[in-house]
Amino acid sequence: MSERRYALIDCNNFYASCERVFDPRLLGVPVIVLSNNDGCVVARSAEAKALGIKMGVPFFQIEPFCKRNSVRVFSSNYTLYGDMSRRVMRVLASWAPAMEVYSIDEAFLDVSHFEEDQLQHELTSLRARVHMWTGIPVSIGVGRTKTLAKIANDIAKKGAGVAVLTQAQEPHAMTDLPVGDVWGIGRRLTAALEPLDIATASQLRDADTRQLRERFNVVVERTVMELRGVDCMTLTDVTPARKTLMVSRSFGDKVTALADLEAAVSTHSARAAEKLRAGRQIAEHLEVFMHTSPFDRTTRPYTARATVALPHATADTRLIAGTALQLARRLFKPGHRYAKAGILLVGLSDAAKATPTLFASTDDRRSRALMNALDKLNADYGRGAVRFASTKMGKAWRIRVDRRSRSYTTRWDELPVATTEPPRVRTITA
């Protein structure tokens, strides 16, 4: 049985390459793509990189430079990039038995079944095929683990476009590689590793894992193991459902009035609920955040963020927006110039599999009425079908009914429960 091998396919300068597909005149000239509000540079063609334009640089700082050097500048078009991404992924999926889409412009393929000497040839032709069918240039790196494939991909980018990193070549590839270039080691960790005399990938590979784990966390330990060739991040074939969903924007003009902040929060809420429904999901909690500009040194910084439980899991725009607005009003402090606000939906689940939820109005969890209700539901749906959740929302306790029975019809008012006010009954369906 041959050893496991991963190929990482990474689209070169993805957003800039997408723009080029639709305008060949952009070939060979410097191209950059800007973030929302045309704030920062988020993609650069090779020519733009050669001019020294850095990733993430604020556009206003380089605008005159771009004019002088005839750099073609684009606002981002995420609809286009998403569409191009799907085209690339389709080509890859038709070639590989197992694949994981890692981001909009990257995918891991399992290439364990190839002989090492075939790989170079096979992947070179895959690369040509992706380019021919989609117009997008890609780089391909192969390694024994995902982390090593990432290193191989960097080598591919600087060379022939395809790099197969064999075990024998690993030490050489890691000797002079700055530790910050290793996947999973960011700015903070690089700085924290420096006093431990860990500055290169090979020094990290040879470091004491127990010590690193105590000093940092399991993520760092896993990275070290991956550098040693121990596969810790296996391929996840099915893309897992998203667990959180965020909608946020920087303000074009700084916001000082509550009314403007409320307008933004309700717009973001509506958009978030829309995205939720598009993915057939519902959310349990929401977070609202707002903050002043971290770059503004002239005023006091202010940042506020808080999470609340929604009354029940939902994708309902009005409920989400209403809850978010209440929270936003609580968090808003006058006298600040807000630069950004957003909403984060947390605890997402599949709407089709969602548990119908009944709300009972009672103060007493142990009340006879509720116990009767549980008995009745258990009798109807089988023992254990109903469980009592200990979550208290205001004065209401929540009963959950497992959705084993698709023929769920029981209504609250049919239950032998005495309530002083009409209970709300929610059945969440697909």
Added chain:
DNA sequence: TCTGGGGTCCTAGGACCC
């Protein structure tokens, strides 16, 4: 004057329950 948006995972600490 102007500095993105959207995710993941891990950990710590407090609340709460039995």
Added chain:
DNA sequence: TCTGGGGTCCTAGGACCC
């Protein structure tokens, strides 16, 4: 002044990624 232990859930915050 002493006054349990263990488990889980929730929230906040910090690191990373593209």
